[in-house]
Amino acid sequence: MTQQINGKRETAKYERRERLYEAALALFRAQGYEGTTVDQITRQAGLAKGTFFNYFPTKDAVLRYLGTREIGRLGMMAMSTSNGFGSSLGKLKRLLGALASSLEKDRDLVSLIFRSGISVPDLLAGDAGGFSVQPMASLLIRQAQRTGEINAQLEPDMLAAALDALYLQQLVRWCESPKSYSLEERLTGMVDLLLLGITTQ
Amino acid sequence: MTQQINGKRETAKYERRERLYEAALALFRAQGYEGTTVDQITRQAGLAKGTFFNYFPTKDAVLRYLGTREIGRLGMMAMSTSNGFGSSLGKLKRLLGALASSLEKDRDLVSLIFRSGISVPDLLAGDAGGFSVQPMASLLIRQAQRTGEINAQLEPDMLAAALDALYLQQLVRWCESPKSYSLEERLTGMVDLLLLGITTQ
DNA sequence: ATCAAATCGTGACCGGGGTCATGTTTTCAA
DNA sequence: TTGAAAACATGACCCCGGTCACGATTTGAT
Incomplete structure (x- = not known):
């Protein structure tokens, strides 16, 4: 039986x-x-x-498990949410926005992962935790280059890396900040900084 | 006696x-x-x-002590080295270059600190370790804004933060990369990305 | 010179992360 | 159905980071 x-x-x-x-x-x-x-x-x-x-191999591994699980889900959700019509560049901005507003609901969890669940090299060089937006950004940037929205001279992976750096820094700072403000706004501000240099004229 | x-x-x-x-x-x-x-x-x-x-309060505190000690020294050295004449923007670039070439001599140590001596929030939000270039960058950016080299509309602190993010990401990646390449080149490449958006026209 | 107070070195001790030999449960082949 | 082998739960155990009560050393005042 x-x-x-x-x-x-x-x-x-x-x-x-x-x-x-x-x-x-x-x-x-x-x-x-x-x-x-x-x-x-x-x-x-x-x-x-x-x-x-x-x-779980270690105590903190459960945090990463949690992280990749939840964050991955959020990422997918954000990806589909932001997948409407419009320019690739628009998609990119909407992707970040959607990711931001998703994460904003789980600040404590994200904060916990950053503080105890992930090391600096893992976050910035590898990508344990699945926080990186580099893969998705790389895709969208290539698209935007094809449509001429972004300067095609530039290495798309380098741009994606730069975007990732700005994104992660703002995310971490937002998690740690005692004052609560709109992560989404900050992010778009940061991204615009980059875009104004990246966009063809 | x-x-x-x-x-x-x-x-x-x-x-x-x-x-x-x-x-x-x-x-x-x-x-x-x-x-x-x-x-x-x-x-x-x-x-x-x-x-x-x-x-030392904890085992890893000795790493940070080491870090701030050495990195601080490097920072000062770089600051004076790059303090020659020329535009503020040039100073900024030279500062990063000097920092990079200093750090390039101590890759193992820096790598060690990133892997075990400093947490994600400390590096990206606070600044334990003294790795951040934000304070120095903020100064130089304000100068560059006064001389009209950088768009004065933009928040200098935000620009400095962005620079910091790019700098730290590249530094960490360089430390972790199995292939050895010129950190200095990478950094200037990254910074140019930002500058082309930041520079007035 | 003397002594009370402050400073600090010391190592026994504790708590918790991680390992491993053991016994139990599950599987699969005959 | 049966039994050997594989998979796995278990908790005693080890190891190490960090604490703390004690005693030695130093200090500064008299």
Whole structure:
């Protein structure tokens, strides 16, 4: 009578990972990252401490898991939201705007990831966490170059990198700022800075 | 016969901190940051483990100490080197160039600091580590605005922030890249991107 | 010279992240 | 159905960063 459909193990594994990740998120939100122990997480999930490390290699890995999961979803959503008609350049701006307004709803989480879940090289050189907009930006920039909206002389990857740098810096600063302001506005301001140099005349 | 000049304690303190910081640096270089224990550091410095924490609040604080010390020195050097005559804009570019070529000599150290010594918010929002060029850039940008080299409509602090973002991103990427290339070139390329939008016409 | 107070080195100790040998559960082949 | 092998949960254990109570050293005043 063993549930043959899709293996008992497979589903149990999935469920456990999910329980761990939800327990972790809840506790992090309630007591902070440093204030939460792996033991607490596993107990809240009804498991033993050692089990945690069968699902996540380290304590902070759960933050990145969370990050890529949520942020990836946001990115997709933003990508489709901003995929209406209009110039590629317009799409690019709308993409950033949509991303910004999505992230604005989860400031605490994003802030947590930046503070404890991701290292400087991972954010700025690699891209653990999936925060980078470079891949999407690279695509849109190439499009915009083809349509003549952006100076085609310039390396699209370099432009995308620059955009990414500005985007990430503003995102981090917005997370850390005690005053709350519109991330979206700041971002468009920053991007315009670049665009005025990038746009053909 | 107690050495009255300048207090026995004072000098001993200075010497101990120096010994600790040199021992730490040597060990980090030899075995990596994670591979080095505080106990090893203190023993190499001829002290007991607990003493370490009388001089540095945490293990990674020694990295930042190192960082601010060295980077600060580099910054000053670069600032004076680039302080020749010429346009403010030229000074700005020369400042970045000088900083870059200084840092190029200490890639391993800088890399170490980015990987283990500084958090994302500290680097991008605060400025632990003294890596930020924002303060210096802000000054030079204001000058350049007064002389009409840079569009005076734009917020100088925002421009400085943008410059900082581009600078830090390129610095981090250069540190992490397996291929070695000229940081200086990359930086000037990036800055030109911004300038073409910033410069008045 | 003397001594009380302040400073600081010291290492036993603690808490928590991460490992691993063990026993249990699941799977799959016969 | 059965049993060997693979997968995995478990918690005792290790290691290391950081704390702290103690004792030694230094200081400055008398």
